Amino acid sequence: MVTEVSMVAALNQALVHALAEDPRVLVFGEDVGRAGGIFHVTRGLQEEFGVERVFDTPSAEAGIAGMCVGLALAGWRPVAEMQFDGFSYPGLDQVIGHIAKYRNRTRGRTPMPITIRIPSFGGLRGKEHHGESPETYYAHTAGLKVVVPSSPLDAYRLLRLSIADPDPVIFLEPKALYLATEDGEPSVDGPGIGEAQVVRDGDLCTLIAYGAMVSRCVEAAGSLASEGIECRVLDLRSLVPLDVGAIVACVRTTGRAVVVHEAPLTLGFGAEVTARIMEEAFDDLKAAVVRVTGFDVPYPPASLEDAYRPSVERIAGAVRRTLGSTRSLSSSP
Amino acid sequence: MVTEVSMVAALNQALVHALAEDPRVLVFGEDVGRAGGIFHVTRGLQEEFGVERVFDTPSAEAGIAGMCVGLALAGWRPVAEMQFDGFSYPGLDQVIGHIAKYRNRTRGRTPMPITIRIPSFGGLRGKEHHGESPETYYAHTAGLKVVVPSSPLDAYRLLRLSIADPDPVIFLEPKALYLATEDGEPSVDGPGIGEAQVVRDGDLCTLIAYGAMVSRCVEAAGSLASEGIECRVLDLRSLVPLDVGAIVACVRTTGRAVVVHEAPLTLGFGAEVTARIMEEAFDDLKAAVVRVTGFDVPYPPASLEDAYRPSVERIAGAVRRTLGSTRSLSSSP
Amino acid sequence: MLQLIAPNGRPAGDPEVGLRDDQLRELLRLMILARRLDRGCMALQRAGELTVYPPFEGQEAAQIGSAFALAAEDFVFPTFRELAAAIARGIDAVEYLQYHRGTRHGGPYDPIATGFAPICVPLATQLIHAAGWAMGAKLDGKEACALAYFGEGAASEGDSHEAANIAAVFELPVVFFCQRNGWAITVPLEGQTAAPIVRRAEGYGFPGILVDGNDVLAVYAATHAAAERARSGDGPTLIEAVTYRMGPHTTSDDPSRYRDEAEVEHWRARDPIERYRTFLLSVGVVDIEAVAGFEEDAEERVADIRAGIVSVTEPPASDMFDFAFSEPPETLRAQRREALGGD
Amino acid sequence: MLQLIAPNGRPAGDPEVGLRDDQLRELLRLMILARRLDRGCMALQRAGELTVYPPFEGQEAAQIGSAFALAAEDFVFPTFRELAAAIARGIDAVEYLQYHRGTRHGGPYDPIATGFAPICVPLATQLIHAAGWAMGAKLDGKEACALAYFGEGAASEGDSHEAANIAAVFELPVVFFCQRNGWAITVPLEGQTAAPIVRRAEGYGFPGILVDGNDVLAVYAATHAAAERARSGDGPTLIEAVTYRMGPHTTSDDPSRYRDEAEVEHWRARDPIERYRTFLLSVGVVDIEAVAGFEEDAEERVADIRAGIVSVTEPPASDMFDFAFSEPPETLRAQRREALGGD
Numbered sequence A, B: 001m002v003t004e005v006s007m008v009a010a011l012n013q014a015l016v017h018a019l020a021e022d023p024r025v026l027v028f029g030e031d032v033g034r035a036g037g038i039f040h041v042t043r044g045l046q047e048e049f050g051v052e053r054v055f056d057t058p059s060a061e062a063g064i065a066g067m068c069v070g071l072a073l074a075g076w077r078p079v080a081e082m083q084f085d086g087f088s089y090p091g092l093d094q095v096i097g098h099i100a101k102y103r104n105r106t107r108g109r110t111p112m113p114i115t116i117r118i119p120s121f122g123g124l125r126g127k128e129h130h131g132e133s134p135e136t137y138y139a140h141t142a143g144l145k146v147v148v149p150s151s152p153l154d155a156y157r158l159l160r161l162s163i164a165d166p167d168p169v170i171f172l173e174p175k176a177l178y179l180a181t182e183d184g185e186p187s188v189d190g191p192g193i194g195e196a197q198v199v200r201d202g203d204l205c206t207l208i209a210y211g212a213m214v215s216r217c218v219e220a221a222g223s224l225a226s227e228g229i230e231c232r233v234l235d236l237r238s239l240v241p242l243d244v245g246a247i248v249a250c251v252r253t254t255g256r257a258v259v260v261h262e263a264p265l266t267l268g269f270g271a272e273v274t275a276r277i278m279e280e281a282f283d284d285l286k287a288a289v290v291r292v293t294g295f296d297v298p299y300p301p302a303s304l305e306d307a308y309r310p311s312v313e314r315i316a317g318a319v320r321r322t323l324g325s326t327r328s329l330s331s332s333p
Numbered sequence C, D: 001m002l003q004l005i006a007p008n009g010r011p012a013g014d015p016e017v018g019l020r021d022d023q024l025r026e027l028l029r030l031m032i033l034a035r036r037l038d039r040g041c042m043a044l045q046r047a048g049e050l051t052v053y054p055p056f057e058g059q060e061a062a063q064i065g066s067a068f069a070l071a072a073e074d075f076v077f078p079t080f081r082e083l084a085a086a087i088a089r090g091i092d093a094v095e096y097l098q099y100h101r102g103t104r105h106g107g108p109y110d111p112i113a114t115g116f117a118p119i120c121v122p123l124a125t126q127l128i129h130a131a132g133w134a135m136g137a138k139l140d141g142k143e144a145c146a147l148a149y150f151g152e153g154a155a156s157e158g159d160s161h162e163a164a165n166i167a168a169v170f171e172l173p174v175v176f177f178c179q180r181n182g183w184a185i186t187v188p189l190e191g192q193t194a195a196p197i198v199r200r201a202e203g204y205g206f207p208g209i210l211v212d213g214n215d216v217l218a219v220y221a222a223t224h225a226a227a228e229r230a231r232s233g234d235g236p237t238l239i240e241a242v243t244y245r246m247g248p249h250t251t252s253d254d255p256s257r258y259r260d261e262a263e264v265e266h267w268r269a270r271d272p273i274e275r276y277r278t279f280l281l282s283v284g285v286v287d288i289e290a291v292a293g294f295e296e297d298a299e300e301r302v303a304d305i306r307a308g309i310v311s312v313t314e315p316p317a318s319d320m321f322d323f324a325f326s327e328p329p330e331t332l333r334a335q336r337r338e339a340l341g342g343d
Ligand SMILES: Cc1ncc(C[n+]2csc(CCOP(=O)(O)OP(=O)(O)O)c2C)c(N)n1
Pocket: A030, A059, A061, A083, A087, A090, C081, C121, C122, C123, C150, C151, C152, C153, C154, C155, C157, C181, C183, C184, C185, C245, C249
């Protein structure tokens, strides 16, 4: 009999298993202890593992990030939570200035096995600062790994791998998927950090996404299939390290690609994916890669959220555009 | 008789003129008042305009950024300095959470005519945190403008325009060019914010850069010219707004492009430029755009700085690569 | 701790704070209105008319007593829980509530015209804005002060320190008003600080006042003194108003997960409105009829507000694009065209 | 202000701090060595052998008195100016100076083995690391404390507040050691704070000690007491050591731009080494010969260090790529190949 698991439950199990297997793992952040977290991801952990290993911190994000450094120096394995994307920014200085640089600074003598969980992205009709897509700030910062799960079982796997990773990992949790469910037993077996995954096959165009946008791409691919347009969907899973090989392999076959994310267009992760495709698969491109993203404006209030986040229609429309435009002969030398 | 002006002198004059012309302009930051700044950019300002309009703040970057918001609400025009790129990060939360969003939040009722000057980038054999390229953090943040001068006279012009701009501008000063000199009279006339400039003509390949990398590209273009390879060099000047039109116009003619910056490769500004070229000039490309950038590691100690920053050789090599590779016929449909 | 009215409504110390009887009545009217409005908003949220709502029940005296002590030229920097202060300040409640309806961001009303900054969510960040505004006012030679609200949770943020220290160094006209309501979402006071917040003032070199936050006259007196001090150029003051968040952190929160009903009961017995009503009745500044009038008036006002807010429709998508910059760059106009068509 | 030796070298209060004569002599030896080394580094920088150097002259007592009070299991979190503390801690000076030579980043020595964190440049950030380490040590049941150095400038940063407050809330074994040396680059004390830094301690709920930072025995006593308190589970202490930065902020700085020679002269008369030497001679713990021996010994040590550091050659470019990650991702290996060829 298969069990159905939500992303919240899967993340919770990952933390339970990590805490149980490794006595050096600590879980802390704002409201994660006593009450088990705003989204219940850390529910029950303090009861099970005690206030020493699972605790609430004062409201101080630089403090939370900076404590990770000190705890790592003392031989602990911190798993910290920033309560929301928009509230992770006060911690940026400690993350950019220290967490990302510390190991390099000491030529490997001070490993930073730190995981920072950040409920991220939009879709919950949240208030200002509650729907931000912070991935660019972290992915551009050399020394960090950045992962984004797109399903409950992958959330379990990626979180376990992130905690076990010897280097700092920024773990971005798509809030919009917290209640999404999946059938199966959570397990660490499967693709690792740095491996992308094809979640739908198709040979006309590759849709590249991560987090909550993956299911939207699958949906778009579904509706396009009814028009006879078969799209492949690639779930990046990990932005750093980036699985360039998988991206290139897909684009080689399809010759067309659409990159999708909620973050603003300018320097959103789609820019990096597009640049990689340009560099590694240029000759295989039948049409220009298209980015379907949030707009270059602050994340809007709840009632405009749907107009801001890439919709199935926008994604499908982009695919049709790439199919319409084929490389003009004029351009060949 | 032409006068020779250094970038430090040009920036200083821009501040003097702005303070003199607009009584609402204030200049503040760490060490900018009493002593006139670590790099002498604010030298003499406090003597001339008084401690009320030109003052030192405590060492508190969030405080400096946040004060800009309050001063703007009170009808002032703050020109703040973050002492170094690597020390601008404690201010990121106030910049991302408020300076970039405040005007939008109130539907235009609270303009934020703020300029934040940040001595940036490498090349001075500085200590850790003194050679960072922070442009991605700012350029990805919707609501900000981001400019980078590449010469003393343009530094004067861009700083005057930034201070006069009704919206927040992040003004990144290439430390490596502080002592660079140029002949001529500083003036605000000329290209505005959002306009790129062709600084060298050529029709085989376009070199796209900003700040200190512009002169390196010109140098590379010079040495390539001796091989009969004529390159055009485009100085972006402004990352946001980005002059996509100018980029496309150049690539239309040359069919090839190399983007150069010091920031790490992943999500460095070259990714955005490459993506824009893919989107707007795909059919005109004779070869894949190449990025010549810093590496995806923390900025190195002084003695490895030259190995990290894009060299004339690396730039020239990239151009040769783009010329070697021409779009293979196989790929045309 | 400064207290002028005991929890039972009897005078404690001298309750003469220099307010006229009509002003004393106005304080009660505003508190009754605020309470009624707060409960109305909870109902609106349950009815699906607001997205999320952070109730302030229990903090009426702290917010109204402090806001009432300010002058028109002063500037308020609120958090996300200062609706009571907002109405005391004369902010249009329907405009304000558009934030909670999800149709507008933090500053739906006009912050400059009202002297009331946009609703501010990132903890303690507004304290620095207050210092900046105060510096601007000082440079303009204005006799005005900034009052910034924050909670004991926000007091743990680095920004609260930078703001206080900057205000001290430049002797800025700021009143830092901490509503110590016992909780920061699920974290109790002792999880945020090991000492009373007010003690920090001395460390910065300016005075601190510990006040009973459920005693509206004490709050008024403390704030009035601090504001006067600020306006006359003597610099900042930190006020710690001891109060309690009777309701959930927001409508998404369930306090039973983390706190005892007993604690809530303890504070229910210290209700700020009940206390002040009893006091005013006992000294004969209001009578039962007047109070009943305030209740009815509040009932009507809230009905109007409800009618107003539910009739607010979704904003056009163009809103997203038209205010981020004074002049949208071409790259953004292109995105606008893609999203909306036209230009 | 705690003072055990007057500026003139005479006892002030009871100079008995529980140190043996050999330890008392060791303090003097270290201070003399530190001063000699500091001057040697200034010379090395002028000779082009170091990129930039931040001298600590005048702060020898503050750094050595505090570092000497620590045990091997304790952990030090320095800023960029703690070379004196580093040698007192037994750090290899040549390894340390590779940072200033520009051949290595902040942690050239082994931070874990030496209990001395990497040189930390972003102000006040290390104070939070100290709190984190202290929490780790406490969880391990270790009887050890963290000591974090910072200046009055760093005390203006939000991180200094978050660190102190977190240490207070969790009662962590941390000694926050502020060297108040009068300046933050070009900004004087009054430009950073309106009150003595030490007063902030009370606001957090832990003790503060104001100590004469040029009196090595007073600094030792204050730090020893704070460390003992921390290790025995009673939580953090803030120490404000009043001292003075005799030299420029760094070799790139020219103090004549912003401060009077008179101020420097005032402090020259309060030289920490002169004071302690006079004291030890007067109480007969050292004689002229011993002091001369320390001087010669220092001369030799510094000559060796100079020889060591000038012979340090440029690191290979591969250094850039090989330590950022435990296992460089393929995308980075590709960059390494492009830069260096091979793999
Ligand atoms: C920088 C930041 N971190 C986290 C949050 C999430 N958050 C919202 S309210 C809150 C608790 C605030 O407690 P307090 O300051 O006491 O105010 P109260 O809610 O009691 O009014 C937190 C942690 C936030 N808004 N901003």
